[in-house]
């Protein structure tokens with residue numbers, strides 16, 4: 001990669017009892033870039049992020065990340081204190097990192113403005129909407145301008161308008177030089193990240209830029225009302241998409257240009273069913 005990574009996982013594996021939450025995961029987080037981690041429920045997204053911020057310790061492999069002072073984390077839970085006001089939450093988070101006086105006041109004002117939370121500064125966090133609360137959690141994670149920002153599903157449950165605000169703030173944070181790693185279940189959001197990591201059952205199925213991931217995708221995706229091989233198909237709108245790993249779709253079927261959702265599902269099917277089956 002062209003820029004120095006601010007964090008990295010090198011062949012990291014994490015298990016909880018007999019559950020392998022992450023297996024042999026390698027990734028780099030370059031400065032100035034957003035890395036999106038996608039995958040279904042239980043794929044290992046939270047574990048990957050928690051390994052980066054050293055909340056879980058790998059059974060194997062190496063984690064490279066800045067010290068706590070240079071790291072901001074928005075956990076999957078709200079990330080703010082319900083009984084404190086918006087401003088108090090930010091002041092508390094800033095205080096933890098040694099921000100005081102004018103510096104803290106300036107930073108608070110800038111973040112509240114960017115997040116469109118100024119009017120809510122005196123409201124208790126418990127009285128905020130889900131989206132406002134996620135934005136507050138994000139502001140708290142970046143209050144000290146860390147080099148590494150780790151966000152666990154920042155936009156889940158957030159309305160479309162707040163999602164746009166959040167994405168803008170995330171992109172700006174990266175543009176100012178931080179390395180940002182975020183998990184998301186919204187694939188349209190992931191497509192906009194500089195680097196994508198697709199996790200399935202604790203393993204990296206594929207990673208790279210969106211263009212790399214699409215360019216490296218082999219085989220054919222078709223669309224029809226009824227799938228020929230149901231186990232290789234998934235619903236998209238009213239139709240079903242079907243994957244032909246060897247590219248040998250029967251003549252006459254409509255071929256579609258796969259988007260990220262198709263690619264992610266097709267690759268996870270290959271992992272589960274094996275490329276040989278049905279190909």
Ligand SMILES: Nc1ncnc2c1ncn2[C@@H]1O[C@H](COP(=O)(O)OP(=O)(O)OP(=O)(O)O)[C@@H](O)[C@H]1O
Nearest residue numbers: 016019020021039040041042043044045046047048
């Ligand atoms: N503290 C834990 N103790 C036991 N098992 C865990 C623990 N944390 C995660 N796991 C298991 O590890 C696997 C990966 O979980 P993880 O939370 O990282 O997935 P995820 O992709 O973030 O999914 P979700 O979006 O549903 O949270 C799952 O099988 C999960 O049940």
